[in-house]
Amino acid sequence: MTLQAWLTAAGGAVALVLLGWLALTRTVLGRGLAVPLRAMFVKPETASYPEAPRPTAPRFHGRHQLNRYADGLEKCIGCELCAWACPADAIFVQGGDNTEEQRFSPGERYAEDYQINYNRCILCGLCIEACPTRALTMTQEYEIAADSREGLIWTKDMLLVDPPEDGYDTPHTDREVRDRGLNYYGGLAVTPPTRKGGSFAPATAAPLQRAGAVVPRRELPLVPPGTGDAEGEPDGDGGSAGAGDA
Ligand code: SF4
Ligand code: SF4
Numbered sequence: 001m002t003l004q005a006w007l008t009a010a011g012g013a014v015a016l017v018l019l020g021w022l023a024l025t026r027t028v029l030g031r032g033l034a035v036p037l038r039a040m041f042v043k044p045e046t047a048s049y050p051e052a053p054r055p056t057a058p059r060f061h062g063r064h065q066l067n068r069y070a071d072g073l074e075k076c077i078g079c080e081l082c083a084w085a086c087p088a089d090a091i092f093v094q095g096g097d098n099t100e101e102q103r104f105s106p107g108e109r110y111a112e113d114y115q116i117n118y119n120r121c122i123l124c125g126l127c128i129e130a131c132p133t134r135a136l137t138m139t140q141e142y143e144i145a146a147d148s149r150e151g152l153i154w155t156k157d158m159l160l161v162d163p164p165e166d167g168y169d170t171p172h173t174d175r176e177v178r179d180r181g182l183n184y185y186g187g188l189a190v191t192p193p194t195r196k197g198g199s200f201a202p203a204t205a206a207p208l209q210r211a212g213a214v215v216p217r218r219e220l221p222l223v224p225p226g227t228g229d230a231e232g233e234p235d236g237d238g239g240s241a242g243a244g245d246a
Helices: 003-026 028-039 081-085 126-130 174-180 205-214 241-245
Strands: 064-066 091-097 109-117 136-138 153-155
Touching: 003 028, 064 109, 081 091, 081 126, 126 136
Parallel strands: none
Antiparallel strands: 064 136, 091 109, 109 153
């Protein structure tokens, strides 16, 4: 092949490449075709779901759970604030009264019935912000699909976590709760300091000391259900420490 033929062929190739580049970058069709062309050279990322699901983002909002205190008492006090905060009207709470013989939570009330309708829930998290006792929190679990609408309505027994290892299931009697000597709400430990001069001043030493005295202990003197004390005091004398502190 002569030099002139080589030059002609090279010029043609360059012109073709230029035309292709212009077509891919300057036309709508070309820009659209460039996407799959680029994807052909990207290393594929394959997740083996559901055998090895990927971890979610640290602050991912998954399904809810209802929490308990360390001894098994439910944190939910049936106040319905979560239901009122919900923009999708997805929460139903039916409050009930604790009695001396049957105590499900500290204070006067507990959630007799609690339901979250995941047909409606948008997992926004406003309900957990509204909860005053941190009874309601969100997990990172997202596998809540069901094949019926009824299956997406989670009831209290589905949402309530199991009692911790050193706790036991509700109900307790007032007597059992009183014997633990706990302040279930943490008292001053969760009370914000006073506001002074536009900024939050630190709590003084005295409230801090009192707060230290009411933080729940890890070592709980548990009383198994149905057992009285050695001195034979009657149950349910209305002196529940948890209820009183509420
Ligand atoms: S996450 Fe949002 S939509 Fe779902 S129950 Fe809570 S407040 Fe309602
Ligand atoms: S989950 Fe929280 S806000 Fe909702 S009823 Fe129970 S205590 Fe009240």
